[in-house]
Amino acid sequence: xxxxxxxxxxxxxxxxxxxxxxxxxxxxxxxxxxxxxxxxxxxxxxxxxxxxxxxxxxxxxxxxxxxxxxxxxxxxxxxxxxxxxxxxxxxxxxxxxxxxxxxxxxxxxxxxxxxxxxxxxxxxxxxxxxxxxxxxxxxxxxxxxxxxxxxxxxxxxxxxxxxxxxxxxxxxxxxxxxxxxxxxxxxxxxxxxxxxxxxxxxxxxxxxxxxxxxxxxxxxxxxxxxxxxxxxxxxxxxxxxxxxxxxx
Amino acid sequence: xxxxxxxxxxxxxxxxxxxxxxxxxxxxxxxxxxxxxxxxxxxxxxxxxxxxxxxxxxxxxxxxxxxxxxxxxxxxxxxxxxxxxxxxxxxxxxxxxxxxxxxxxxxxxxxxxxxxxxxxxxxxxxxxxxxxxxxxxxxxxxxxxxxxxxxxxxxxxxxxxxxxxxxxxxxxxxxxxxxxxxxxxxxxxxxxxxxxxxxxxxxxxxxxxxxxxxxxxxxxxxxxxxxxxxxxxxxxxxxxxxxxxxxxxxxxxxxxxxxxxxxxxxxxxxxxxxxxxxxxxxxxxxxxxxxxxxxxxxxxxxxxxxxxx
Numbered sequence: 156x157x158x159x160x161x162x163x164x165x166x167x168x169x170x171x172x173x174x175x176x177x178x179x180x181x182x183x184x185x186x187x188x189x190x191x192x193x194x195x196x197x198x199x200x201x202x203x204x205x206x207x208x209x210x211x212x213x214x215x216x217x218x219x220x221x222x223x224x225x226x227x228x229x230x231x232x233x234x235x236x237x238x239x240x241x242x243x244x245x246x247x248x249x250x251x252x253x254x255x256x257x258x259x260x261x262x263x264x265x266x267x268x269x270x271x272x273x274x275x276x277x278x279x280x281x282x283x284x285x286x287x288x289x290x291x292x293x294x295x296x297x298x299x300x301x302x303x304x305x306x307x308x309x310x311x312x313x314x315x316x317x318x319x320x321x322x323x324x325x326x327x328x329x330x331x332x333x334x335x336x337x338x339x340x341x342x343x344x345x346x347x348x349x350x351x352x353x354x355x356x357x358x359x360x361x362x363x364x365x366x367x368x369x370x371x372x373x374x375x376x377x378x379x380x381x382x383x384x385x386x387x388x389x390x391x392x393x394x395x396x397x398x399x400x401x402x403x
Numbered sequence: 404x405x406x407x408x409x410x411x412x413x414x415x416x417x418x419x420x421x422x423x424x425x426x427x428x429x430x431x432x433x434x435x436x437x438x439x440x441x442x443x444x445x446x447x448x449x450x451x452x453x454x455x456x457x458x459x460x461x462x463x464x465x466x467x468x469x470x471x472x473x474x475x476x477x478x479x480x481x482x483x484x485x486x487x488x489x490x491x492x493x494x495x496x497x498x499x500x501x502x503x504x505x506x507x508x509x510x511x512x513x514x515x516x517x518x519x520x521x522x523x524x525x526x527x528x529x530x531x532x533x534x535x536x537x538x539x540x541x542x543x544x545x546x547x548x549x550x551x552x553x554x555x556x557x558x559x560x561x562x563x564x565x566x567x568x569x570x571x572x573x574x575x576x577x578x579x580x581x582x583x584x585x586x587x588x589x590x591x592x593x594x595x596x597x598x599x600x601x602x603x604x605x606x607x608x609x610x611x612x613x614x615x616x617x618x619x620x621x622x623x624x625x626x627x628x629x630x631x632x633x634x635x636x637x638x639x640x641x642x643x644x645x646x647x648x649x650x651x652x653x654x655x656x657x658x659x660x661x662x663x664x665x666x667x668x669x670x671x672x673x674x675x676x677x678x679x680x681x682x683x684x685x686x687x688x689x690x691x692x693x694x695x696x697x698x699x700x701x702x703x704x705x706x707x708x709x710x711x712x
Contacts, residue, residue, distance in 0.1 A: 283502035383694035
């Protein structure tokens, strides 16, 4: 079975985003960029399935700017076999899902594993949309993935706890935080990744219209919450809590 | 324009998250509701009473019992001729189903809206709530998920909507429900609790978390939450997690115990009315957003607080 893992280049998890003064967006100039953390988990899960003998090949895909090559090289250094970069800027989840649907057609994977959301636009849509466009089942917010034959059992993190569903492959899985702990790429593997195949494509190659449907009119800072007071001890805290009506 | 609200329920009763979605939908047009489930007649009756809802569509079919997205999304998409917008609460269920509907309708979804600016313009948080985007949709139909804490809850009673049965294509035959482990919480649910006591990594382990946090929550009748660090470390199950990727809460009072205040955690609770922080590190970022802070060792401060409340 082949597994496709879409990955996105986003602002690093530890960087605090700054809104541009002109309200046109978030300032990404000279900011550290990394692979979306949920996508790292997706790559790791695909690699583990290959190590268990369930998968035979792991293909990393990114729809993004030229520089997303770095993100794909990271996936290759972690252990993916090859990569496809579809060069396009600022593609919305619906457009990404349409491109991925075409890649699924070409590659015929048994599983596509994606992060549940990207930490830049927090949309949480691409996996579900890809499943809809291809008419395949979806196991979103996965904390456990077990493949047996042509079915995959996905345990999902839902509001009240956990839910397990059984899906027929090919299936789409989106990862939650506790699915696994992604490995670090070792130096020899980083060197090796440089010679792994990375194909470059454009949305035109897939005949997909990715014109945006949403227009961002402005981006602003959220309302600021200012620090309040510090109390000296528990007695003062109890008094404050009584003041706001928490305790009788 | 008529707007279809997806009713969050467990085949027995309407969940609170629905009520905020009804309020958001009311800003767009006439509100209809969809109850998709199995043996869910009581839910439809309850939904018909929500103030502002004028019609309830009910699809009662074994295929919808667990609201699998593969089965429910085509049902919702089939109602597109009569509705211009589809509004979902941003619950795990809503987030699972809405994008599948959007793609079936060839629409770009607007996720997790905070406000309705006009019929096609909305605000939504990006970058874990570190920025707020105002976005305008050019799609003819709108598919929207609603952040529950950003809208007032519609009254659960007072309405008298007509109930109409609808049917869809049933079981798509590509997925099935296996099992669920839904934690039985005797405490208030996080997303509707008036007071929340949350614990962080400083609680050391599961037993300590329970010993320190639960008596305080019990004393206050509060819901119990946790930071991602505490959940990852296995102190508590995943459904306790408050933050960017967990639950978004906005109670009257949020008490953060031993939580440093990473931006991803703040994203999930900074709209709380009053934030109380107890942490022994006076430089912890949580104090930058706390209304009332106490710099103290939680192992002595929390039991003392319990005894004095």
